[in-house]
Amino acid sequence: MTGFASGRGAIEGYAWDWELRSVNGKGLDLRLRVPDWIDGLETALRARLGKALSRGNVTLSLRVQSEARSGRLQVNETQLGDVLEAIGRIESEAMARGISLAPSRPGDILAQRGVLEAASTEANTAPLQAALLEDFEPVLAAFLDMRRGEGAALTEILNGQMDEIARLTGAAAEAADARRADVSETLRAALARVLDNSEGADPDRVAQELALLAVKSDVTEELDRLHAHVTTARDMIATGSPIGRKLDFLTQEFNREANTLCSKAQSGALTKIGLELKTVIDQMREQVQNVE
Template sequence: MIRSMTGFASGTGERAPFSWAWELRSVNAKGLDLRLRVPDWIEGLETALRGVLGKSLGRGSVTLSLRLSRDDTAGTLTLNESALEAALEAMKQIEDRAIAAGLSLTPANAADLLGLRGVVETRSADDDTTALQKTLVADFQTVLAKFLDMRASEGRALQDILTRQTDQIAALVQAAHTAVVTRKDDMDRSLRAALERVLTHTDADEQRIAQELAMIAVKSDVTEELDRLTAHIDAARELLAQTGPVGRKLDFLMQEFNREANTLCSKSQNTDLTRVGLELKTVIDQMREQVQNVE
């Protein structure tokens, strides 16, 4: 089953004190182009994510973004001993000076001390990014799975379209075979009439004229073009039945289809065959547009 190169998925997660949001999208590209926007302070995260994407995708311009936020209140309260000692010493000096000045101060309590800047500190529950990196990579697997499901779903729709277009090409090739049979009788009559006119009005060598007419017949023969078109149809059906990236091969095959259709039109010398050739070119062009979306 083929896959599309277009896709989108998003997801969220959290691990105190962090929360995050993923966004993964892709569009058509000749190769695999990975563009990641993730926090660079999480050691090894981008490398790990690139590895995961590289193993799962064959083609496409892929953009992955990670928005990470941190709750600074979700930490551990720690008493700063040196700051507390300094605060107590300052309070003692203030009380001594107040007494010397004959002033009476309201007694301080623990809450007053805790409110002083620097006496109590908040420390992160996890300053090591190794565990966070592993958590994020594991969480990303869910987003990637949804992304691949979307590309596969798009691929199934593409496969139906490409299969119908391949069948259209096959029907037109069969119509071309029929037109060639009709054209043969018309060309025979036309060539014989031309030969009679030439022999009647000129003294040209009959053998030379016969050779020229034979060359015309050879140049107008489309048997090889129709045979190659039939072979290309078989190749397209085989590729559409495969799993994995086949977009490049299909794109090359469309070039071959187009080349044979152009040659068929240039050799047709028949209204019906020309019409079939033009219809072939139209379907091939439509099919080639769809192939640009195949991974």
């Protein structure tokens, strides 16, 4: 099921942006892009998402900016003292030997290795992690609300498709009743032709074979199973998520019965209904991929 939510937050020294999105998926695939320097954050976020979701390809992105990681530099006082002391000794030695040196410039001193360094990033990240996890809750809530809204719309669509499948199943039953006389007449005519053109054929044996053909062309079981599948699907939809995988399997059963109905049709009207059933079932199958 698709969904999207975003958010922003900040505490002293840090600011961040959230982006949470999902697309359809058979299972639950969580992809997190979060700073690895915040100990334990990814594990905690993954646990919360896994508890709240059961299906979909979900991507969570978190960008954290901090003063310590924004390029701010600080002077290493110890290293600066060592560099200045070394410069003083060099200048004194040069003067003793009558050598004139150009005055040292601040830029030259700062360019010495170790004088300037990045601000320390070894601070305790536990307070930041706690703030992030707290701020994530409204983002997750907004994300789930969007998915629930889409789920409500899907419920109406799926119920409408169930209504259409039920209607077509009823129409198939009527078409099957209407073709019964034609099937019986066709079988009797076939039996007569076989007996007229077969010397020594056992009439009882031929009748048994034709009876088996009649049984194989009967679609009562397929129609009964379609009715049962409609009832089961309605109950699942009324129950609510997570039902996506179960519905996905049930649509395969719907399709199997519709295929068998078409293969047994022996009637233009019944074949047409079977093809319409397959169309609605395929549409339902596509929508079921959106259900958690």
